[in-house]
Amino acid sequence: xxxxxxxxxxxxxxxxxxxxxxxxxxxxxxxxxxxxxxxxxxxxxxxxxxxxxxxxxxxxxxxxxxxxxxxxxxxxxxxxxxxxxxxxxxxxxxxxxxxxxxxxxxxxxxxxxxxxxxxxxxxxxxxxxxxxxxxxxxxxxxxxxxxxxxxxxxxxxxxxxxxxxxxxxxxxxxxxxxxxxxxxxxxxxxxxxxxxxxxxxxxxxxxxxxxxxxxxxxxxxxxxxxxxxxxxxxxxxxxxxxxxxxxxxxxxxxxxxxxxxxxxxxxxxxxxxxxxxxxxxxxxxxxxxxxxxxxxxxxxxxxxxxxxxxxxxxxx
Ligand SMILES: Nc1ncnc2c1ncn2[C@@H]1O[C@H](COP(=O)(O)OP(=O)(O)OP(=O)(O)O)[C@@H](O)[C@H]1O
Ligand SMILES: [Mg+2]
Numbered sequence: 001x002x003x004x005x006x007x008x009x010x011x012x013x014x015x016x017x018x019x020x021x022x023x024x025x026x027x028x029x030x031x032x033x034x035x036x037x038x039x040x041x042x043x044x045x046x047x048x049x050x051x052x053x054x055x056x057x058x059x060x061x062x063x064x065x066x067x068x069x070x071x072x073x074x075x076x077x078x079x080x081x082x083x084x085x086x087x088x089x090x091x092x093x094x095x096x097x098x099x100x101x102x103x104x105x106x107x108x109x110x111x112x113x114x115x116x117x118x119x120x121x122x123x124x125x126x127x128x129x130x131x132x133x134x135x136x137x138x139x140x141x142x143x144x145x146x147x148x149x150x151x152x153x154x155x156x157x158x159x160x161x162x163x164x165x166x167x168x169x170x171x172x173x174x175x176x177x178x179x180x181x182x183x184x185x186x187x188x189x190x191x192x193x194x195x196x197x198x199x200x201x202x203x204x205x206x207x208x209x210x211x212x213x214x215x216x217x218x219x220x221x222x223x224x225x226x227x228x229x230x231x232x233x234x235x236x237x238x239x240x241x242x243x244x245x246x247x248x249x250x251x252x253x254x255x256x257x258x259x260x261x262x263x264x265x266x267x268x269x270x271x272x273x274x275x276x277x278x279x280x281x282x283x284x285x286x287x288x289x290x291x292x293x294x295x296x297x298x299x300x301x302x303x304x305x306x307x308x309x310x311x312x313x314x315x316x
Contacts, residue, residue, distance in 0.1 A: 060087035068122035095279030096316035100287030109145035146226035152213035156206025191219035211242020
């Protein structure tokens with residue numbers, strides 16, 4: 001049964017916002033929407049809740065993008081992109097720089113709308129429910145669909161422990177000390193970091209290595225029980241060993257959270273993904289998907305010569 005938990009006092013959520021500024025990020029960029037000062041972040045007309053539910057892991061979810069078209073001002077950057085990201089699978093988005101992969105990813109959890117000039121058309125369905133439907137709360141969409149970025153962005157001065165539970169505070173979830181301890185251990189374990197940090201949970205997140213910081217960010221995303229995890233080049237700033245650990249973590253995580261990863265590393269796409277989508281934007285044209293399908297087929301027997309050229313490193 002879901003537990004109804006009262007919202008935290010504003011004072012506490014504000015302190016997380018302050019930490020976010022120090023970390024050179026925003027509360028949105030930790031992959032969840034802040035309830036601390038809802039007027040800033042909730043779309044017009046959306047009222048803040050006074051309570052949130054925190055629950056056991058939900059059923060695996062499928063995310064479906066239908067005819068996504070996106071603009072920055074009058075610059076059309078994506079044209080009618082449709083893709084189903086199936087439950088319990090890793091979908092890799094590949095393609096040359098500037099073809100709209102990050103824009104597409106940000107549309108999948110309503111972060112695109114944070115850019116003042118940005119607009120979009122189309123639908124994003126989470127198990128059939130449009131996350132852009134006015135009845136779907138922004139906070140709920142961001143909790144259900146978490147995001148991990150290229151550059152690890154933990155709160156550097158905040159302890160490892162508090163980093164993991166930061167998302168719970170921001171979404172107004174209040175747990176007993178014991179329950180919080182359990183969440184911290186569970187999420188750090190799933191992120192493949194528990195053994196390395198279990199004896200120093202009170203040390204600052206900023207004192208970890210780059211690879212450890214990225215796994216801390218994954219743990220932080222997991223704490224709010226997302227159904228989908230979006231990862232935008234999560235290993236591109238990491239050494240090969242850290243990359244391998246994160247790839248192993250992904251293959252464990254995908255049993256309970258659907259994963260969408262953007263990567264420029266073709267070996268990584270082959271290693272981690274079940275499905276693959278190849279994005280391309282011709283000069284002066286918006287990005288679109290040239291081809292998508294099972295990763296083995298995309299690399300072994302692509303249908304389109306442009307896919308073959310790209311996956312074999314002949315351009316991009
Ligand atoms: N905030 C923004 N304002 C205006 N234009 C933007 C903004 N962000 C991206 N764009 C433009 O949208 C297009 C797609 O960019 P996007 O970052 O989605 O590409 P990408 O495929 O992720 O590239 P990369 O592989 O280099 O990360 C590009 O033409 C880019 O210049
Ligand atoms: Mg990008």
